[in-house]
Amino acid sequence: MIPRLKGLVGRFWPVLRLRTFLLGTLLFVAALPGLGAIFLRVYENALVRRTEAELVAQGAALAASAAIVARGIPMQAVPLEDTQRYHERKTEVDLRSSPILPPRPRAAITNRLPDPAALVLARQMMPAFRETKVTTLAAILMLDRHGVLLNGQAGGRSFAMLPEVRIALGGSAVTVLRKNEGYVRRYPLEWLSRAAQIRLHHARPIMVDGKVVGVLLLSRSPRALFLGIYEDRGKIALGGVVILGLLFALTAVLSRAIVRPVERLSQATRELASGRRVTARQSSLQVVEIRALFHDFEQMADSIEKRSRYLRDFAASVSHEFKTPLAAMSGAIELLQDHGGDMASADRERFLANMAADARRLSRLVGRLMELARADVLVGEPGASAPVHGILASMADAMTRDRFRVNLLLSEASSALVPAVAMDPGALEAVLTTLAENARQAGASRLEVTLTVQDDDWVRLDLVDDGPGIPEGDRERVFAPFFTSKREAGGTGLGLAIARSLLDAYGGVLELLRSPNGAHFRVLCPRAMEYSANML
Template identity: 70%
Template sequence: MIAPLKARIARHWPVLPLRTMVLGTLVFVAALPGFGAIFLRIYENALVRRTEAELVAQGAALAASAAIVWRGMPTRPDFPAAAVRYHDRMTEVDLRASPILPPRPAAIATRQRPDAAALALTRRMMPAFQETKVTTLSSILMLDRQGILLNGAERGRSLAALPEVKAALGGRAVTVLRENDAYAARYPLEWLSRATSIRLHHARPIRVDSQVVGVLLLSRSPRALFLGLYEDRGKIVFGVAAIFLLLLILSAILARAIVRPVEALSRATRELALGRRVTPRIPSLQVVEIRALYRDFDRMADSIDKRSRYLRDFASAVSHEFKTPLAGISGAIELLQDHGDDMAPADRARFLRNMAADAERLSRLVRRLMELARADVLVGGGDARSDARSVLAGLADAMGGERFSVTLLMPDVVPPLAMDTDALAAILATLADNAHQAGATRLDVTLAVDGGDAVIDMADDGPGVADGDRDRIFDAFFTSKRAQGGTGLGLSIARSLIDAYQGALTLEQSVQGAHFRVRCPLAADF
């Protein structure tokens, strides 16, 4: 289910320039507050709830005042006041959840007469009602215990059937949202605001000695969102312009710090693919990731350049190494073809021996080249383990003899090496075989632990390496014993093998003979 959805999104996802994505992201983030205010109605909801809280506060104050007036006496110090527990009243309405009822219906005629006491209370409270209306712009209506209006244009008529009035007559204060039939749009874009065309109605009971003696019905239109926006349109336009200018500046900074360096790196990559090395200029505004990317690009370019030179040199060396035996074989074949019948048996046998030797040299070169190729592309496995003590013991048993002795100096316990056993054995065997072929009669092998590495020193008593050859000893095809059949690939293969396991193979200074040092990391879990 998820995979097809991802594939469908990927097919239709637009491929945009990074500059456009940066600017679009910034604009989207900047527009989130406005989106929340308009479409999620966060700000409008806050205004509506604040209006409800004000109506509730007005109703509570007026209802308490009406109760005092109903008793017909002021509060005296010796009057036993009831204990009051103060608490915040939670608002009830929500623009996203509360239903919006139709406009309040007109009061209906009734034969019932208003309660005389409630009517007298209304007359005494009218100055307070008028002062409150002037200040809060709220509509304040008072009803008796029968739901009959006691003031306003519809006084004497009944609103007892109204749901909010029923709830208040039952002793419960309630707030509802109703459509405002007197609403008329006066400002542009008011239609986007849901709060512009509604009116809050709050019905609150008037209690005297725990008895409901009347109801206060207050109503008010909330201050609509777009009314406030329209009044502050100048400030809003200036703020939008300032924000957009700031976004452009931020986009320019990000483009200079991210987009332009990436584009420069892309151009340098294309040039590198064409064989031209172009070093991109480091940007003046640096980002940590971009700076790391430039360093990685330089390392990659150096590695490619090094590998290219290696391949060119390798191809030249291979052609040179193959040319001599191939020339010998071709010449011998040509002589045998031209003069084979007249050639003495001894000469024919000599030419055939030379051809066989050249063919064997070619076969040996091919085998060593295959070993070098495998060593060059080898990547050491993270779980590779080898026991250096057992590998060295096997080497001493295989190569030690009367004319070539191998002496081992090892500690009793050595942690496992993070290297394949066959690779370690091949490296050590190559070094020991080179010492033997060079004419050495003794090879001293020392194994030690240095920090997180194992160090194997192999020192022989042979003629050593000439000073002029020390820098080239690990180059492919370099050998001083070509006449004896040397290919010059042994040390190259050994170094490639040790490099695959993040180790090192070096030629150390020595008074006599050759001294090679193999350094290999220990296994991490030991």
């Protein structure tokens, strides 16, 4: 199911430019607060609460005024103490949690007559009610202490059955949400507003001497969401312009720091693939990851260039090495084919011997090429360990002959404990044997091997012979494949190249140092994690 869904998404997912993707993402993130304010009704809920606060303030002011007026009315003339004065109260309605009650029903017919004292109070408060209604557009009704209406067209009827009136008669102010039965849609998108179809009803008791003498019932529709947005259109437009400006500025910075370097790197990659080396120029606004990517690209380009040059030179060298013996073998075969019958037996044997020698040379060359290929692609095994002193002793015994001797010299620091090196034992033995064999073939009679344990986790081997040494003009090419001064003696010129590749695979180093007498090669091998005791 999940793979099918991924395939479906991948089929219809648009391939966008990075600039477009960044701009779209930033625009979406910037629009989230606005979308949340509309669809989560955060802004609308704030408008409803503001309307409730206004109703609460109006009710508190009118109730306080009614309590003061009640001083001159018989049986109601008891002023409020300071501790009984109204205090500011927090809003309590919430569109997300407050229930929305049905529209307020009509006042019920009752046999109870309005309280005469409350009726006098209502008549005296009517001017204040009218002025407040004109200013705030809130409907204001006054009820006596039994819930009977004292003003309005339904005067004399009862609202005592309303839950908000019962709460107010109990001495507490309350605000409820009810559906607005007289609601008429005015805006095309007004259906998005939940508050457009409701009306707030606030009931507040009029208290004198701690007793409820009446109730004020105020109702009003909340401020419309779109009306509020329209009234704040200037601020909203300014905020939108500022946000868009910041978004475009941020997109420009991201484009210069990320998109443009990636495009330049892509262009440099295409040039490199076509065989041309182009250095990708970095932007002035740099990012750590992009800068690291450029650095890695340059390293890759250098490696590819080095490998390409190596393969080109290698192919030319292989062609040259194979051409000479193949040409000699082809010429000998033609002579034998054309004049084999008339040729003397000694000449025929000589041509056949030369052909056999060339065949052996080609076979030896192919074998060494295979060794070089394996060494070039070799990756050192983690945890490899080779007992360097034991391998040195074995090599010295194997290479020491009548006219050639290998002497092992140990420093005082390494004579008590010789660490193992992080190499395959066969690879280390092949490197040391190659260096010793080259010294013997060069005409040396003695090879001295000095082992030194360095403090920086390296084991150093210095191999110095007493031969004629390496000419100055050949020092730069001594590690190049196929370079040899002993080609007539069967040398392939691959021994040192193979030795260096084997050491490279394990993080080692092979270098040629200057020496007053003979040749001086230095082998550096990383020490293994564990140490091996002296194996002499």
